[in-house]
Amino acid sequence: MDIRQLSYFVAVYEQGSVSAAARQCCVAQPSLSAALRQLEQELGVTLFIRLPKGVTPTEDGEKLYGHAGRLLSQLQSLKASFSEPVARVKFRLGLIRALGVERMSQLLREFSNSVPGLELHLVEPDEPCDARIITPQLLKAGEAFAPIWHDNYLLALPPGAPLSLQQQIALEDFEQLPLIKRTPCDAWNTLYPELVRRGIKADIRADIQTIEYALGLVSAGVGCALVPNFDSLLQRQDIVLRPVAQLRLQREIGLAYAKNQDSASLAVLRQLCQPAR
Known part of the structure; x- marks a missing residue:
């Protein structure tokens, strides 16, 4: 070895x-x-x-x-x-949840390797920071936004669930469907109001925050959950992923930073984010 x-x-x-x-x-x-x-x-x-x-x-x-x-x-x-010792460069990067472990690990590794002496601090997106990776809905006044990734959402179902035999899930299929609510979630913010408008009542079994816990409950047969179409999820054998018809369940992820901010480390991060689009 x-x-x-x-x-x-x-x-x-x-x-x-x-x-x-x-x-x-x-x-x-x-x-x-x-x-x-x-x-x-x-x-x-x-x-x-x-x-x-x-x-x-x-x-x-x-x-x-x-x-x-x-x-x-x-x-x-x-x-x-x-x-030779190099000057430490502190950089605070705010991250929302559920960004995808694989792609974020690669981006952060490339950033760390590209800035000598980088001391990277990952913080919540509402804390003071030099840049943030967020959705456009969280953008603040005076910030620029550079898109990085565009995610589509799918419905994760337990293997063997009757709906897994369908190629796509209709909104009517959500009537009394065991569902794992995950917040915050852009797809949930689109789906739930539409279900209410149509008088469709899903059977909410849990309300959690992380994709990992949601997938664990789906795999265990507790219910279904909306998840981004990460490559790693598409390869899993313990869940079935199906698109939801009649709705565009999407989100945009991008790099946000103050328009008047200019630093060498931020310029590197902006450059690294471009090929990921």
Whole structure:
């Protein structure tokens, strides 16, 4: 086992795709795949389940990710300790919830690697900060907004649910449908008023905040929940995802910052956000 193999493993884990990880690591895909196979052979485990679209980590893969991340971070710290000291650059970034672990991890890693001496603080979006990743609805006066991602929402259903046999879910199907309410959620703010207007009463089983808990309840068969169409969710086998007909359940995510603010670190972050659109 070597650092190169662990770096490739972390890239595949965070990208959810061998080809995307190869592009990120600037290496040929066969070489990366060979290194990953060698790592699995040395550990005697399977780290990823290969799917038609990408990969998903096994339990052993999840376990290794925590160890690998800490090891690579320690290695970076070790190298930095022998480098010329650089001035610390503090940057406070406000984040709303449910942004997607994979894409946010990649963006924050690239930001940290691109600004020497960066001391990144992740805070709630309503706290004082240098920039925020938010929806346009949370934009404040005097802020500029640069779009990054555009998410569509799907309805997550337990496997075997009768509605999972349908290709899409009609609004009438929500009548007495066991539903996990998640707030704050842009899709819920669109769906719920429309259900009320039509006199459709869903069976609210829980009111929670995080996507992870919502998906856990869906997988357990407690109810259904609206979730963004993250690539990692599309690959899960313990839930079924279906679009909701008659409504556009969408959200826009972007970088917000004060129009009169000008700093080198913010310029780097703005540049990094552009390719993610």
